[in-house]
Ligand SMILES: Nc1ncnc2c1ncn2[C@@H]1O[C@H](COP(=O)(O)OP(=O)(O)OP(=O)(O)O)[C@@H](O)[C@H]1O
């Protein structure tokens with residue numbers, strides 16, 4: 001039994017004019033501790049898949065099991081708590097909160113976790129910032145950082161709550177190759193050293209080859 | 225909680241323009257509505273010399289009827305009736321009887337120019353029920369009233385006009401061509417303390433007003449005010465007044481007239497609501513109507529502010545989506561958004577409230593001038609009258625309502641948006 005299981009998942013986007021079949025009958029099984037790349041041409045449904053795995057969006061049909069738990073029909077409050085404890089997100093364009101400094105950005109997920117005191121939050125956030133090598137930028141605003149630094153802050157935010165699964169949608173898409181390599185190295189560390197499960201969408205073959213497994217999509221269908 | 229406050233502050237700072245506009249808009253609407261509230265509150269608020277207003281019950285008028293006929297009479301009572309109905313109540317601390325309306329008196333000192341002033345005739349208890357500030361001398365007591373002594377209390381301005389000084393106790397003057405002695409001088413009273421306002425007060429036994437009676441000596445020119453030990457005693461006092469009325473009705477049987485209470489004595493608010501002496505004031509309807517007016521006054525700015533909150537939310541869609549992705553519950557998000565907006569409304573409310581006090585103070589004459597008034601003296605207000613806990617409570621209440629109205633829809637929508645769309649600002 002994998003930590004992530006998608007069973008016959010389909011996703012249809014309906015707008016007034018068109019219906020888009022973004023995912024069609026997808027079955028994916030990812031084991032605990034695996035580092036999986038998802039590849040495929042633009043518009044083939046990679047982000048859609050990741051959002052469904054991340055419980056940010058619900059499939060039109062099919063089931064999603066995370067860590068053996070069926071997520072279908074969960075209340076918003078239960079889903080939120082589940083995301084908070086099990087999942088960490090890294091986005092292509094970072095999505096840091098501009099009005100908060102680096103430390104506050106990293107502490108944010110802990111705000112929504114019951115029973116974590118302020119001092120404890122700060123301690124945990126400082127520890128992960130240390131890990132991504134940004135202790136010296138704690139009181140900077142996101143706008144004062146380089147793209148690579150922003151993505152490292154985002155990774156710190158994703159792991160501060162110690163989730164088992166990290167979902168990264170083109171984490172190096174907005175970075176030059178040197179900064180991209182730094183970010184990739186960090187992800188590999190998190191996978192190897194902490195045993196975190198990582199699902200990453202990428203367009204970069206070289207990056208994908210370094211991961212445990214590649215899942216390819218074409219037009220909403222899994223091709224390999 | 226503290227963390228959320230801190231983050232909210234950071235948020236408000238980062239949307240400085242919207243925050244400033246939001247605060248200004250809210251402050252202005254709170255300001256407007258507070259001026260309306262103050263216009264009403266000042267008439268019931270406690271301040272010297274009406275500090276005891278919350279404990280006072282008013283029998284400004286009385287009503288008499290001939291049973292089983294349409295004949296009725298409503299208006300001020302004779303001194304005799306007022307004493308019988310409201311004097312020396314067991315359940316109350318004390319009560320006072322004084323003229324229902326002001327009369328104009330001409331005052332002169334030898335060699336001086338005549339001064340015309342508003343005069344109120346009162347009993348001795350008047351000075352124990354109302355807390356006038358004496359600058360010199362002291363009030364006249366009931367003994368002086370019973371003996372019809374020609375003594376008077378005058379206000380500061382009148383003392384200056386007559387004697388050129390406020391230290392006028394013991395000085396003599398002519399009042400409507402009768403000699404009077406100044407017993408004491410009090411600080412000027414605002415016309416808004418309408419029931420006890422005057423320039424000169426004299427024992428009610430010393431002017432012809434006491435003989436002004438009709439309906440078999442039952443009705444006349446006087447009102448009564450009952451001072452309760454506490455407002456909790458109001459019901460008991462009304463009961464005793466009813467008993468008194470039944471007893472008095474027996475003694476006046478041969479006149480054919482019978483007193484009916486119409487729920488008197490009234491609270492100050494009921495007095496204000498009651499336009500007519502022959503209809504019992506309907507406090508419920510009045511309060512409901514007033515709430516409707518306030519709601520309308522709030523809804524209009526709330527709709528505008530709601531638009532502002534909406535654009536604030538639009539700018540923050542990405543942030544809201546990210547917070548949701550990392551485990552912020554819908555309910556937590558709603559709380560956070562309401563909390564943030566409440567900070568704006570409370571700050572704005574304080575500003576608006578301060579503005580309204582300042583405005584009312586500076587433009588009191590224009591604001592508080594009554595269409596109908598007993599006197600030609602212009603209304604004056606003091607800060608003591610305006611800065612009332614009750615008006616402040618109103619202002620805070622309005623802030624909460626405004627916050628709910630202006631944040632409700634945008635915040636609810638923000639909490640419902642699809643997380644993926646929010647993150648990608650779609
Ligand atoms: N919110 C939406 N409403 C309607 N259609 C959508 C929506 N999101 C995605 N789609 C459509 O679903 C399909 C899959 O989109 P998705 O974003 O998953 O692709 P992707 O593989 O991540 O592409 P890219 O590599 O460009 O990021 C596309 O055809 C897209 O137009």
Ligand SMILES: [Mg+2]
Pocket residue numbers: 046047048169
């Ligand atoms: Mg994508």
